[in-house]
Amino acid sequence: MRVCVIGTGYVGLVTGACLAYIGHDVICVDNNEAKVKLMSSGQSPIHEPGLPEVMQSAIAKGKITFTTDIAAGVTHGEILFIAVGTPALPDGQSDTRYVEAVARSIGEHLHDGYRVIVNKSTVPIGSGDWVRMIVMDGMAAQGGSSKAEFDVVSNPEFLREGVAVFDTFNPDRIVLGSSSDRALKLMQELYTNIINREFAEDKTLSPVPVVVTDINSAEMIKYAANAFLAVKISFINEVANVCDRVGADVVEVGRGIGLDSRIGQKFLQAGIGWGGSCFGKDVSALIHTADDYGYNTELLNACVKVNQQQRVLVVEKLQQVLKILKGKTIGLLGLTFKPDTDDMRDAPSITLIDQLSRLGAKVKAYDPIVSQSGMRDGFSNVIVETDAERLADGCDALILVTDWKQFKSLDYAKMVPLMANPVIIDARNFLDRASLETAGFKYVGMGR
Ligand SMILES: NC(=O)c1ccc[n+]([C@@H]2O[C@H](COP(=O)([O-])OP(=O)(O)OC[C@H]3O[C@@H](n4cnc5c(N)ncnc54)[C@H](O)[C@@H]3O)[C@@H](O)[C@H]2O)c1
Numbered sequence: 337m338r339v340c341v342i343g344t345g346y347v348g349l350v351t352g353a354c355l356a357y358i359g360h361d362v363i364c365v366d367n368n369e370a371k372v373k374l375m376s377s378g379q380s381p382i383h384e385p386g387l388p389e390v391m392q393s394a395i396a397k398g399k400i401t402f403t404t405d406i407a408a409g410v411t412h413g414e415i416l417f418i419a420v421g422t423p424a425l426p427d428g429q430s431d432t433r434y435v436e437a438v439a440r441s442i443g444e445h446l447h448d449g450y451r452v453i454v455n456k457s458t459v460p461i462g463s464g465d466w467v468r469m470i471v472m473d474g475m476a477a478q479g480g481s482s483k484a485e486f487d488v489v490s491n492p493e494f495l496r497e498g499v500a501v502f503d504t505f506n507p508d509r510i511v512l513g514s515s516s517d518r519a520l521k522l523m524q525e526l527y528t529n530i531i532n533r534e535f536a537e538d539k540t541l542s543p544v545p546v547v548v549t550d551i552n553s554a555e556m557i558k559y560a561a562n563a564f565l566a567v568k569i570s571f572i573n574e575v576a577n578v579c580d581r582v583g584a585d586v587v588e589v590g591r592g593i594g595l596d597s598r599i600g601q602k603f604l605q606a607g608i609g610w611g612g613s614c615f616g617k618d619v620s621a622l623i624h625t626a627d628d629y630g631y632n633t634e635l636l637n638a639c640v641k642v643n644q645q646q647r648v649l650v651v652e653k654l655q656q657v658l659k660i661l662k663g664k665t666i667g668l669l670g671l672t673f674k675p676d677t678d679d680m681r682d683a684p685s686i687t688l689i690d691q692l693s694r695l696g697a698k699v700k701a702y703d704p705i706v707s708q709s710g711m712r713d714g715f716s717n718v719i720v721e722t723d724a725e726r727l728a729d730g731c732d733a734l735i736l737v738t739d740w741k742q743f744k745s746l747d748y749a750k751m752v753p754l755m756a757n758p759v760i761i762d763a764r765n766f767l768d769r770a771s772l773e774t775a776g777f778k779y780v781g782m783g784r
């Protein structure tokens with residue numbers, strides 16, 4: 337099928353490349369010229385395992401092209417995906433201005449035929465009708481000459497960064513929200529190979545469940561899923577804080593409760609709290625939507641508060657060991673919000689850098705992906721080292737911030753003599769306490 341994906345970030349590029357890989361004819365549109373140039377040469381502007389291979393294979397087969405020309409994309413696609421960012425505004429509500437610009441532009445370039453316009457971006461509940469209205473406005477701007485027809489579908493995305501390609505070929509479910517049978521039929525056809533697990537790791541599994549529902553419910557499913565996961569993490573972090581006080585080990589507790597099939601083992605890793613581009617903004621947007629209707633989301637407010645406290649708690653643990661942080665050098669192991677990505681949006685490391693700098697400490701960092709030049713404006717005070725031993729050199733403490741798997745096998749014994757003070761705060765409960773203590777570290781975990 338002919339597909340156009342508008343917005344080639346973590347979601348749009350992965351979606352476009354994977355759909356092209358399975359045989360669709362895809363045009364990816366982005367208004368960032370430098371990105372389009374890079375992608376056209378087969379390179380991915382983001383670090384996402386497996387993505388360059390999928391892109392290059394699709395390019396070699398002539399299944400995907402990249403352009404800044406939205407008119408070309410809109411003319412080409414039977415299915416038009418909107419996959420631009422919806423970041424949070426300062427008051428917590430979703431900033432839908434990029435979606436609006438794209439929807440208008442689609443309308444301005446829709447001249448004839450039938451299209452399915454898909455909201456892939458995470459958009460506030462009610463955006464389906466709003467996008468329809470904006471597209472119609474764009475079409476009206478053609479002066480009544482447009483003969484095009486279209487339907488809007490909500491098809492929220494559930495991929496995780498770092499495993500985005502895997503998640504696209506092995507989804508837990510596909511959600512389709514629409515009142516149009518015609519549009520729903522085309523969407524099911526688009527995803528047939530994925531539904532039948534033809535590109536899945538385990539091809540013997542039964543087909544991917546497809547949740548066909550109304551647009552509002554589809555939009556709500558996305559927010560509710562992220563909110564539930566954020567609450568689950570805040571819950572285990574709260575349990576960890578009680579464990580710290582009573583002398584229990586939250587890792588054991590998580591294992592013990594997670595074996596209950598009603599609870600499940602996943603998302604029970606206590607630590608520095610959740611971060612990333614989605615949980616914070618999506619929970620805030622849901623809180624904001626509820627507030628628009630006069631409803632106070634007590635549980636979600638608490639989930640956010642626990643998460644904010646959890647980041648600060650790591651600094652408090654450091655203060656308990658070192659007492660004064662002014663004049664101390666602290667080394668951060670990891671900068672990205674999670675492993676296997678280059679994404680630092682709402683990363684806990686940023687809060688740590690702010691807090692530690694405010695308290696007068698010097699901050700150094702080492703991350704397998706983020707280099708000194710990759711640090712965004714405002715963080716020039718952070719020295720990004722090129723390996724973990726250089727990081728340890730002269731530090732009064734290390735904080736394990738991101739659970740990159742290569743951090744498990746660092747030569748910690750070699751790092752101890754390099755440090756002014758061999759302290760490590762394992763803010764993810766990721767490392768082996770016994771071997772670090774044998775190496776000479778004072779080990780501090782989270783809730784254990
Ligand atoms: N990142 C994730 O893991 C994830 C997962 C599920 C859902 N989502 C949702 O998907 C959406 C996109 O997220 P993302 O992380 O991929 O965003 P992103 O910021 O990485 O990418 C957005 C892209 O859109 C482009 N863009 C902006 N305005 C444009 C325009 N007018 N025309 C063409 N291109 C334009 C930008 O240049 C950028 O490349 C958001 O709503 C997000 O909530 C993200």
Ligand SMILES: O=c1ccn([C@@H]2O[C@H](COP(=O)(O)OP(=O)(O)O[C@H]3O[C@H](CO)[C@@H](O)[C@H](O)[C@H]3O)[C@@H](O)[C@H]2O)c(=O)[nH]1
Nearest residue numbers: 493494495496497569603604605609610611612614673674
């Ligand atoms: O037990 C856990 C699991 C995760 N995290 C943290 O939670 C955050 C989010 O992790 P994860 O969900 O793996 O990453 P994302 O790529 O942000 O994916 C989430 O956000 C996406 C954007 O909406 C959704 O598509 C995904 O389904 C949803 O998992 C990260 O900071 C993790 O370190 C924990 O602290 N403890």
